[in-house]
Amino acid sequence: MTDTDLIDEAVAILARGGLVAFPTETVYGLGADAQNPVAVRRIFAVKGRPAQHPLIVHVASAAELPRWVTDVPPAAVELARRFWPGPLTLVLHRSPRIPLEVTGGLETVALRVPAHPVAQELLRRFGGAIAAPSANRFGSVSPTTAQHVRDDLGDAVDMVLDGGPCDVGVESTIVDLSGPEPALLRPGGIAREALQHALGVPLRQPSAPSVRAPGQHPLHYAPRAQVILVEPPRIVAEALRLEQAGRHVGVLLPPGVTLPENFGGVALPVPLSLELYAHELYSLLRDFDRRNCDVIVAALPPEEGLGAAIADRLRRAAGPRRRGARSRP
Ligand code: TXA
Ligand code: MG
Numbered sequence: 001m002t003d004t005d006l007i008d009e010a011v012a013i014l015a016r017g018g019l020v021a022f023p024t025e026t027v028y029g030l031g032a033d034a035q036n037p038v039a040v041r042r043i044f045a046v047k048g049r050p051a052q053h054p055l056i057v058h059v060a061s062a063a064e065l066p067r068w069v070t071d072v073p074p075a076a077v078e079l080a081r082r083f084w085p086g087p088l089t090l091v092l093h094r095s096p097r098i099p100l101e102v103t104g105g106l107e108t109v110a111l112r113v114p115a116h117p118v119a120q121e122l123l124r125r126f127g128g129a130i131a132a133p134s135a136n137r138f139g140s141v142s143p144t145t146a147q148h149v150r151d152d153l154g155d156a157v158d159m160v161l162d163g164g165p166c167d168v169g170v171e172s173t174i175v176d177l178s179g180p181e182p183a184l185l186r187p188g189g190i191a192r193e194a195l196q197h198a199l200g201v202p203l204r205q206p207s208a209p210s211v212r213a214p215g216q217h218p219l220h221y222a223p224r225a226q227v228i229l230v231e232p233p234r235i236v237a238e239a240l241r242l243e244q245a246g247r248h249v250g251v252l253l254p255p256g257v258t259l260p261e262n263f264g265g266v267a268l269p270v271p272l273s274l275e276l277y278a279h280e281l282y283s284l285l286r287d288f289d290r291r292n293c294d295v296i297v298a299a300l301p302p303e304e305g306l307g308a309a310i311a312d313r314l315r316r317a318a319g320p321r322r323r324g325a326r327s328r329p
Contacts, residue, residue: 006161007118011125013158014039019046021135021149022122023163024114026087026171026189027142027282028149029058029132030157031122037101040131046156049138054104055131056089056172057111060123068095068111068129075199076177082198085115087168087189091176102131108178118163134171135160141223141282141317144169148286169279170309175203187308189278223285225250225293227318232257232299239265239297250293252284266291274306281310285317 010020017039020031030047032039034057044051057068062080065072069092076090094109103109114120123130134142135149135157143149146162173188175195184192184203196202230238232254239259242249249265259267268284271277288296298314301307 003118004121007121007125010122010159010161014126014128014130017042018158019043019156020122021143021146021153021157021160022119022130022132023116023146023161023166024058024119024132025116025167026114026169027144027166028135028146028160029056029114029119029130030135030149030153031058031130031132033126034098034102034129034131037099040099040101043131043133046153047133047136047138049133051101052104053138054106054110055102055133056174057098057102057109058114058119058123058130058132059111060120061085061113064129065092065111068098068109069093070095073177075182078198079175079177079195080113083190083194084113085120086113087115087172088112088195089172089174089186089188091174091178091185093178098129108176110174112172116163116166118161122161139222141221141285142171144279144282148282165279165283167279169281169283170306170313173309187312189306189309191305192308193305221313221316222319223296223317224289225285226295227285227314228295228297229314229318230297230299235297235299236260239263242295242297247295248293250288250291250296252296252298254299266293270301274301274310277301277310278306281313 013020014033017036021028022031030043032043062084071093089110089112091108091110094103094107098109136143136152144166146160149160168189171188173190174185176183176185181204235257236259239249239251243265251267252270253267254270271280300311303311
């Protein structure tokens, strides 16, 4: 089958209320027709995601904004002009065309124009809006390859479009433009610095943390292994201490740091630039799981540019553990 045949098949599946996992430049999405509440409810069921946790709606271009939101403020026009298609999501006031199932009951909707050519083609041919969270089980690490999606969701999706590994590797940056001042809800593929430069004003942090604010949920972005964050100079000592305590230790090893030869765990090098690090982050975390590490020792990167998104995901991965997970010895 040619690629266009596959995309036509995906469009047909979406049109009859099915679920299609598709590549974006950030992570793979689990897509359904955003205007079909039954299909949207299936996304929540397949992911095991709480129904009040809103989804991102993907559209083909910024020209579609007026179709899906009640008003398009100048800041949205400017950010869309500069950063779409791309890893930026804008929260705006929902048009009644977006069902409340998508927004978890909120009067706002999160919209994004993805840059991946397969996502673009899918959206253009479908002609509507595609609601899609990351295509993983709720709380686990987002998928950056089609294989990750198959590993996580198996037969629960009707089709997986394979567009190769995702370029950016971490989710989109989410900016809330529905209030009086723009707020950064989630750091991601577009740096805060670039957004502030475009807007000419600083981005507010979200006021009260709630599970509705993206990624605020403690179960987000976690591998199976426990993640322990330490200052870079303590990485080796902490890895050895945990190994001595009987743990199967994974280490995200920064450049220039070496472990003693008798270290029996799994050391994976931190990629050399923030771009590469973001690109590899979720694959690295999955690798530690695949090799049965029960704990991962890591340090945070500098929090500038993409480093803010990487640090955010590592912190959440190190956050409160799921029920049944091991606690620190
Ligand atoms: O890069 C991405 O954004 C990927 C790809 C597939 O586009 N999608 C993604 O979706 O990361 P998901 O569902 O894993 O995360 C979406 C986040 C959620 O944490 C949710 O709370 C937030 O977006 N969100 C959605 N609608 C919102 C709204 N109306 N107000 C505030 N936050 C919202
Ligand atoms: Mg997600």
